[in-house]
Amino acid sequence: MNNNGNGSDSSSKNRISAVERAFKIINVLRNEGPHTATDLSDHLDIPKSTAYIYLRTLQDLGYVINEDGTYRLSLRFLEVGGNIRREMDIYNVARGEIDELSHKTGEIGTIGYEENGQRVLLYISEPHDAVADNATTGEFTEMHWTAVGKALLSQRSDDEIRAIVEESGLPKGTEQTITEIEELLQEIDTIRSQGYSLEDEERTSGVRALSIPIESGEQLKNIAISVAGPKHRFSDDRIQDELLPELRNTANVIELQYKHY
Template sequence: MAKVAEKKAAAVPLVDAVLKALEILDCFNTHETELSLNQLCEKTGLYKSRVHRLCGTLITSGYLVRTSRTNYRLGPKLMVLGKVYEKSNSLRSIAAPFMKKLTQDTGESTALFVVDGMKSICMAREMGSSRLVYSINEGDYMELTPTAAGRVLLAYADTNFVQRVLSKNKQTRFTENTKVDTEEILAELERIRREGYGINNQEREEGIAAIAAPVFDFENNVPAALAVVGPAHRFKEKHIQDLLDKLLIAAREMSRLMGES
């Protein structure tokens, strides 16, 4: 979920109190499931008295729960809304059987990513058989440039958006393999458009490799990238080709169901 406060253009006047309440909800993630009043103030930049009032309102509505005098967690109402979203999200429902089969056929984990703000977010994940822990979870954000799925999403994105990502975000060198040079990243995006897939060899995390393919919709846009992820030592040339063949079949079938023309 992108920071609501960063959304500038709106067809109707914005309600400040609603935006600030949503900013509070947006502070929570899979790594920070419980936050104190002080932490929420730091993350939102709001005064303690205002955060306290907003949290009280969110608690009354079921969107937050208080775990101690000053600590909060997300409330059960969000789980209900999440289930409604799951059932109504066609992309996720279309992807589910293909991801399950792809994981069964390859033995590797599969994940579905979409762009959200200036990053990608994991919409769905299917765990493979590897004992090596793959640390991305559903709902987690990842940078666009050092990942196979992120670069696939960038490769088919609007040019202005790509320039904003490359200029606004300082490219972090996560490992010695991470591409941080702008020209090198742009060349990789061009290769992805030409060859139809992205690859990441331990650029985001040591020991982890991935390949990703675009999923097209009825307007030939790319709303999602489907990725196969696993231990780098298994992503050798012969195995990669086998993985890629299976991945591209799944991505093409998903695109067909999404209405690709």
Template structure:
């Protein structure tokens, strides 16, 4: 038997076979984590109802996850929350690339210069996954904690990334993308979105004008790697009354400058926008 030639990560002979049967108990545990992660805490009965499972089944799953540190319960409110071990493992995703580390100083500078929250996001399965944030000190602010997902067509970072893709990739994403309207200003028709992507390319940054949330605006642009590919987007977000029409071009200038700095640090060269 030639053990040394076996492909790592897959059983021998896996290629070409039908997908293996999934493990039901593992599916339930992962479903539970996915439901719990975006919440502010859930009771046992709420979890069971949300997942259409019995209380007894969910109690066993929670006990198992709690023992491993993936969930924890607040004794005061009897609600369950994501545990530190889930955070630790999730953070391994961010260590796959140094774009987060390279972006943090620029994001802090953008927050100080504009007075608004700076965000970093990447595209995952046709959505924007926020991976880092530097919050403003203002009490009223945009809030996209790491792990938040947002539709691309109603996101500053999303539109910036879409505007940078080649025609094949862009058309593939647009065909799969439901252009759901969130506010009266959401670009929910394909011609409107395509026109906005053209404007984004021309000025070098995108502008989300209350398209996801009424009262909030966002300016964003792309970060490129050594191959010149857009690997992430960086943005500044805040309330409409502070991000006035007159202030938007200045934010656009600052965010382009910041994105160029990060891109250079990632090895990018030549024309970036």
């Protein structure tokens, strides 16, 4: 079977190699920034002429911008993601409540979603005096790195969690990240019992986050909300006395509004 990127089917994986290569190029530009055709040729070990053809095709479709021979992704991806998000009822219901939560606590508020075994941030609300943790809207990360991800995992069975880990592994984000499946399952069991998850420098040093899942039937098993901020502002006392009650109240309002949306 020809596997030279000309659009033929890859029989062993039942995938179209040209599509796969196009997205490899997109991912290089996403992760590493602008590249020339020569850069991509070296990076992906393909002929420069092939890299140029792919880049020119993506440019003609509006998804890549050519700036004096250096190519970057266009804002067309922002439009695509924005349209997808706008069609999600939970986003339309919850974003105002997350803004209010962020305003009340003075911390970053987020809506998180599980997709393909990873945590993706649907929405981030940052008050002007909040300390950013460098997360961005649309960011995908490993589930076990974050409070949102662990809250989402708590909605899954242990067998489902094992399947996710088998597919994605348990890579380390920081020295605090859980990297053993049994330890993760033990923490998830605790989260199920207490109803919330805590992230303690497991994704980013110096950052803590608190999250709870949104529970309103099968449709919302992939949604969780959180507050995040610098560790020194997330003391155990403040979590229990202020942040957790505010988070629970916000979740209750979202669940109620969603039922009547």
